[in-house]
Amino acid sequence: MDGGELTDSERRVWAAMPAGTRATLAGLPATDLRTLLLTVARDRATTVRPPDLVRRWREDRLVRPARADPRALA
Numbered sequence: 001m002d003g004g005e006l007t008d009s010e011r012r013v014w015a016a017m018p019a020g021t022r023a024t025l026a027g028l029p030a031t032d033l034r035t036l037l038l039t040v041a042r043d044r045a046t047t048v049r050p051p052d053l054v055r056r057w058r059e060d061r062l063v064r065p066a067r068a069d070p071r072a073l074a
Helices: 008-015 021-026 030-045 050-059
Strands: none
16 A cells, blocks of 8 residues: 555545545445445435536536436336
8 A cells, every 4th residue: 555556636536535535445345345435436426416416417428318228227
């Protein structure tokens, strides 16, 4: 965890975190880490407005509507 193998963007993100955050998260059991990440994702999703989502859909290649019909999946 010396940061030698990190990309520039990863280094930037970890530098913004309090000391010890990476080690603490790495030490969590997988289920606890998943719970934490889902909570963060839910909290962030509540702040997204429809115009923001449309903008991200246009500008971010990783944000796309699902190809599957949710009604068919249900």
